[in-house]
Amino acid sequence: RGDSAVADRTVDSVCPYCGVGCQLTYHVKDEPSEANEQRGRILFVEGRDGPSNQGRLCVKGRFGFDYPSHPARLTRPLIRREGVPKGIDPVFDPANPLTHFREADWEEALEFAATGLTELKGKHGPSALAGFGSAKCSNEEAWLFQKLVRTGFGSNHVDHCTRLCHASSVAALMECLGSGAVTASFMQALQSDVVILTGCNPAVNHPVAATYFKQAARNGTKLIIIDPRGQALDAYAWRSLRFSPGGDVSLFNAMLNVIISEGLFDKAYIDAHTEGFEALAASVADMTPEAMSPICGVEPEAIREVARAYAGAERAMIFWGMGISQHVHGTDNARCLISMALTCGHTGRPGTGLHPLRGQNNVQGASDAGLIPMVLPDYQPVGDAQLRAAFEELWNTELDPEPGLTVVEIMDAIAAGTIKGMYILGENPAMSDPDLTHARAALAALEHLVVQDLFVTETAQFADVILPATAWSEKSGTVTNTNRQVQMGRAALPPPGEAKADWWIIQEMAQRFGLGWNYAGPEQVFAEMKQGMHSLDHISWSRLEREGSVTYPCPADDAPGQDVVFSDAFPRAGGRAKLSPTQPLPPDEPVDEAYPIVLTTGRLLEHWHTGAMTRRSRVLDEREPEAAAYLAPAELDRLGVAPGDALLVATRRGSITLTARADQAMPDGMVFIPFAFAEAAANLLTNPALDPYGKIPEFKYAACRLSPA
Ligand code: SF4
Numbered sequence: 059r060g061d062s063a064v065a066d067r068t069v070d071s072v073c074p075y076c077g078v079g080c081q082l083t084y085h086v087k088d089e090p091s092e093a094n095e096q097r098g099r100i101l102f103v104e105g106r107d108g109p110s111n112q113g114r115l116c117v118k119g120r121f122g123f124d125y126p127s128h129p130a131r132l133t134r135p136l137i138r139r140e141g142v143p144k145g146i147d148p149v150f151d152p153a154n155p156l157t158h159f160r161e162a163d164w165e166e167a168l169e170f171a172a173t174g175l176t177e178l179k180g181k182h183g184p185s186a187l188a189g190f191g192s193a194k195c196s197n198e199e200a201w202l203f204q205k206l207v208r209t210g211f212g213s214n215h216v217d218h219c220t221r222l223c224h225a226s227s228v229a230a231l232m233e234c235l236g237s238g239a240v241t242a243s244f245m246q247a248l249q250s251d252v253v254i255l256t257g258c259n260p261a262v263n264h265p266v267a268a269t270y271f272k273q274a275a276r277n278g279t280k281l282i283i284i285d286p287r288g289q290a291l292d293a294y295a296w297r298s299l300r301f302s303p304g305g306d307v308s309l310f311n312a313m314l315n316v317i318i319s320e321g322l323f324d325k326a327y328i329d330a331h332t333e334g335f336e337a338l339a340a341s342v343a344d345m346t347p348e349a350m351s352p353i354c355g356v357e358p359e360a361i362r363e364v365a366r367a368y369a370g371a372e373r374a375m376i377f378w379g380m381g382i383s384q385h386v387h388g389t390d391n392a393r394c395l396i397s398m399a400l401t402c403g404h405t406g407r408p409g410t411g412l413h414p415l416r417g418q419n420n421v422q423g424a425s426d427a428g429l430i431p432m433v434l435p436d437y438q439p440v441g442d443a444q445l446r447a448a449f450e451e452l453w454n455t456e457l458d459p460e461p462g463l464t465v466v467e468i469m470d471a472i473a474a475g476t477i478k479g480m481y482i483l484g485e486n487p488a489m490s491d492p493d494l495t496h497a498r499a500a501l502a503a504l505e506h507l508v509v510q511d512l513f514v515t516e517t518a519q520f521a522d523v524i525l526p527a528t529a530w531s532e533k534s535g536t537v538t539n540t541n542r543q544v545q546m547g548r549a550a551l552p553p554p555g556e557a558k559a560d561w562w563i564i565q566e567m568a569q570r571f572g573l574g575w576n577y578a579g580p581e582q583v584f585a586e587m588k589q590g591m592h593s594l595d596h597i598s599w600s601r602l603e604r605e606g607s608v609t610y611p612c613p614a615d616d617a618p619g620q621d622v623v624f625s626d627a628f629p630r631a632g633g634r635a636k637l638s639p640t641q642p643l644p645p646d647e648p649v650d651e652a653y654p655i656v657l658t659t660g661r662l663l664e665h666w667h668t669g670a671m672t673r674r675s676r677v678l679d680e681r682e683p684e685a686a687a688y689l690a691p692a693e694l695d696r697l698g699v700a701p702g703d704a705l706l707v708a709t710r711r712g713s714i715t716l717t718a719r720a721d722q723a724m725p726d727g728m729v730f731i732p733f734a735f736a737e738a739a740a741n742l743l744t745n746p747a748l749d750p751y752g753k754i755p756e757f758k759y760a761a762c763r764l765s766p767a
Pocket of ligand 1: 075
């Protein structure tokens, strides 16, 4: 706090990390120096009184602000040197990229980037190109990127990391409720009698949201945690159910069986607001707790107890994370949770609702803005001629009616030789895709790859040209958090060197595709978004400047947005929600004698996504610098491995060596590995099998074997 006396100014913005969307203030010193490239520096960060954080920040928001000034930051465009092979070179130093790339000016780099793609389009057609946008960019940048792919490249091959986190949740919510967003904010938990947290670890992944759950529990809310792993919030839980990995659909169907067979459902709500109850009841009739217990590993009485508590509550909510979504049965998992809420009438009122906790700071907004291959902005299916016509009129061009390929499908299409050129903005598939050996081989096979990022990421090591972009604290624009709150971010510093705003770079690329764009900045882009997205009705740029945050849907220019939605009807034909029955399915790759341990992956409190930002943040990386594998102490004993020893983890796709750590929260027979460490990339091991609806890979279950290294 001593620094506050010497800050020259403050800038109000939003945290660049998780979907909680904490509002914060940058305290900036404008004093130039050689080290900070004449642009000043952020001294420290404080939480603001935002609607989702009320002044609070976690360690990432408070200390993870210095990565934009890391020595490896890109400040000039780079073009690959002749003859340097594409791929991860173990001796490559991202802070000294001129061994593999040469510097170029913007004109040369943009011409080279665009010409490579336009030539491939001319030779092979629109389907030869694809784009990955980013949930770390603003809504305006997401809008421009998907518009470039759809109107410039000429296909719908555009996707982003939602495919790897909540695509299955969105598929189920769209099918059953007609809307892919949360039905109530996480602050509503304070008004709930019962809160279920399943497949999520908020104290690690949504830490400020976790403070609301703790507060609710202290006020008397019954917190029910359902997960194979233990977690810090167990200390606040009324009940914690630890089920067998992959047994979630069995467990949820058993809970539905209890709710229906014991008559605990809300008949009036079901009659008024849903369809498909009879089919659901028939589907779960035989899935009694006794029948499902051997599969899910939870005692029948424990299943009955939590089902009765949830159904019997006056107000109850369900929150879930990627432990639910990242399975081949991820959509079925979410369908089950939706069915539980609907049969009990736990939506549409304060303290009730369904809430998939969104991962990245703008994954909700990037999805809303259309960075999804099968839907246009606001989830309008590309195959619907009438809905498509509205965008064709707005953009004055014809659009492809065929849904595009998803993240993993694009990698497969490159391997099959049908996609030949890509533009990747702020994503890192060379770390985040499953089965990285396959994904990296695909990236290397691209005839032309344009990467736009802050650093020479693992993906940029495959690029033909790298365009230096702008960090969150250097840009202004809007983002939408997990609560549907559209929030204003503001630039605290100019970008370093010749790095440019992302919206500007996308526009320059679009101009070279003959699109003639001439936006003056994000405000003008936002104005165009409002013409295509009814979700932004009554939310103007000036209102966001003034108020900082407005929740959608919003009924009037001077009214607050709706924190809780679907009180009267659902946005489906007839206004009714759908109850969608499910059947338990085994994991795609069950454990066996050769690979007897379940591998699961995820994040750490200090590290986020593939580590491109947090590994370059001094405090965060000093706190958690090491790639580790987390196991139950008994499992380590069985292996003869002590904490701190090197451990080899192998699956059918590859092997990595990490440091073993004892973790009391891990069940026997399971290992957890974070995916933020390039030196031991967890996704060399993971299974690329996809959920058939959401097309999300099964990151939460792969069969592996462990041995001392
Ligand atoms: Fe940032 Fe999420 Fe932490 Fe809030 S909880 S400070 S949004 S990382």
